Amino acid sequence: MRGLLIVISGASGTGKGTVCKKLLADLPKIAYSISATTRNPRPGEIDGKEYYFLSVAEFKSWISEEKFLEYAEVYGNFYGTPLNKIEERLSRGEDILLEIDVQGALNVKKKCPEGVYIFLLPPSLNELKNRIEGRGTENPESLARRLKNAVAEIKIGLEYDYVVVNDDINAAAEQIKAILTAERLKVARNTDKFEFEEDFK
Ligand code: ADP
Ligand code: 5GP
DSSP: OOOOEEEEEOOTTSSHHHHHHHHHHHOTTEEEOOEEESSOOOTTOOBTTTEEEOOHHHHHHHHHTTOEEEEEEETTEEEEEEOTTHHHHHHTTOEEEEEOOHHHHHHHHHHOTTSEEEEEEOSOHHHHHHHHHHHTOOOHHHHHHHHHHHHHHHHHGGGSSEEEEOSSHHHHHHHHHHHHHHHHTOGGGOGGGGOOOOOOO
């Protein structure tokens, strides 16, 4: 079976990174698509692990070399999904997880409508603010920008296929696993199983 292209989005601070880490730990067969970004690394982030950290000039040359499946400007920085043989990997049966913003996800959805588009919601806007503040990674300007965009980003979640509320992290991860199980059982992904020969004995 062709692999699943799994796309997860949600407002900054919802817990996308945390949920994705849990999914990758629990489901070792899923590969994480490492994005490129021009934002500065946060403490502990390693180039080539969380992101490929590029200068704006490097990012622009990746664009002109057509190295991206999609890219977008998010909160004043560029972010993009490297093509990185995604098509070959899917056709080999590998599942690939993209954690990208709503603009990028809608662009991917146009190119890959068979992907699985999951929107993660926070339990409330107050909890979103607490989480992003609690993470301690944003300066006041970046924090304000992320919170200001949150409501508009959440509205775009209506374009996705599935919604998961990240109240309890384990419950959210289990719900996403259930979505993936159901997706793998779709008739459209299993037409080969219907090819029986009439060879009764
Ligand atoms: P995002 O990737 O969506 O910006 P993160 O995964 O960095 O969000 O999570 C933001 C903060 O919220 C982190 O400090 C994380 O530990 C915390 N967090 C994530 N999920 C939950 C949850 N279900 N309950 C409580 N805190 C959470
Ligand atoms: P952060 O700076 O918090 O890591 O990410 C900020 C936003 O950029 C998040 O909404 C995240 O999903 C998004 N993002 C991360 N990688 C990509 C990418 O490759 N493409 C797009 N379009 N958005 C991305």
